[in-house]
Amino acid sequence: MPTRMSGHEVAKSVYAELREELSSLAYTPALRVVRLGEDPASVSYTRLKDKRAKELGLDSRVLALPEETTQEELLDLIASLNSDEDIDGILVQLPLPSHVDADLVIESIAPEKDVDGFHPFNVGRLWTGGKALRPCTPAGILRILDHFDIDLEGKEAVVVGRSNIVGKPLAALLLGRNATVTVAHSRTRDLGAVTRRADVLIAAVGRPGTITPDMVRDGAVLVDVGVNRVGDKLVGDIEPAAWDKSSAYTPVPGGVGPMTVAMLLANTVQAARWRRE
Ligand code: NAP
Numbered sequence: 355m356p357t358r359m360s361g362h363e364v365a366k367s368v369y370a371e372l373r374e375e376l377s378s379l380a381y382t383p384a385l386r387v388v389r390l391g392e393d394p395a396s397v398s399y400t401r402l403k404d405k406r407a408k409e410l411g412l413d414s415r416v417l418a419l420p421e422e423t424t425q426e427e428l429l430d431l432i433a434s435l436n437s438d439e440d441i442d443g444i445l446v447q448l449p450l451p452s453h454v455d456a457d458l459v460i461e462s463i464a465p466e467k468d469v470d471g472f473h474p475f476n477v478g479r480l481w482t483g484g485k486a487l488r489p490c491t492p493a494g495i496l497r498i499l500d501h502f503d504i505d506l507e508g509k510e511a512v513v514v515g516r517s518n519i520v521g522k523p524l525a526a527l528l529l530g531r532n533a534t535v536t537v538a539h540s541r542t543r544d545l546g547a548v549t550r551r552a553d554v555l556i557a558a559v560g561r562p563g564t565i566t567p568d569m570v571r572d573g574a575v576l577v578d579v580g581v582n583r584v585g586d587k588l589v590g591d592i593e594p595a596a597w598d599k600s601s602a603y604t605p606v607p608g609g610v611g612p613m614t615v616a617m618l619l620a621n622t623v624q625a626a627r628w629r630r631e
Pocket residue numbers: 491514515516517518519520521538539540541542545558559560561564579580581582610611612614
């Protein structure tokens with residue numbers, strides 16, 4: 355029977371560790387989540403981040419600005435958060451409205467407060483192996499693999515998807531663990547031939563049914579990052595029928611999803627320690 359790798363279980367252990375760490379700190383790490391507009395998905399993500407941060411005992415606030423906030427106004431707000439000694443983590447919820455340059459906004463966040471790990475300074479450090487705040491979803495995936503004792507050393511890891519928030523940073527983290535990494539994408543020829551090589555196969559595409567059972571090697575470890583709404587159900591990118599061929603898999607929902615917020619809070623505590631100690 356394959357191991358079902360529950361992200362809820364792993365997130366619980368992250369929260370327990372953070373609680374213990376926080377009890378030894380003389381200060382309360384502070385997180386500010388900035389949102390423009392009322393896009394329902396962004397409202398629900400920012401609320402969840404704030405709720406979990408407060409449950410953990412962090413000083414957290416959502417700064418909800420109107421959709422028509424100008425780029426200059428947003429940059430001014432970030433500048434004031436950057437210079438506020440009491441603030442440890444700044445997160446700007448993406449996507450931003452089209453009149454705002456998201457890259458410019460990300461680059462305006464002080465790298466030491468960039469708890470999403472998207473600033474080019476942190477991205478560079480991720481690849482050079484230096485001290486960096488790491489993007490939350492890829493960091494959460496490594497944490498799941500560690501929790502379930504999945505050895506990466508020398509293994510064939512195939513990442514399907516090359517976004518800046520999941521695929522690319524995940525490739526860097528896997529390489530850092532001495533896996534042999536292949537990154538596949540929409541222009542990859544014969545995706546199945548590539549995925550069948552994988553000891554560890556990670557799908558981060560956003561398209562249900564991208565990975566079918568015939569594309570999976572027997573005994574592979576499957577990690578599904580995809581979150582797709584099909585009718586009233588959430589499904590991943592990997593067909594559940596492929597789980598039977600695996601040695602371990604993350605379900606959707608309840609796999610990678612719960613880890614992203616947990617790692618955001620871990621990054622906030624980490625940012626506070628690095629900045630204040
Ligand atoms: P994205 O920016 O849209 O990137 C999707 C990637 O998939 C692209 O690199 C694209 O290739 C590739 N792709 C598209 N169709 C493909 C195909 N037929 N075969 C192979 N590759 C293909 O998406 P993302 O932001 O990385 O997110 C991916 C999924 O993960 C989404 O479902 C998202 O909701 C989910 N997600 C979940 C969490 C979580 O916490 N659980 C966090 C982040 C994202 P090209 O580069 O060639 O276009």
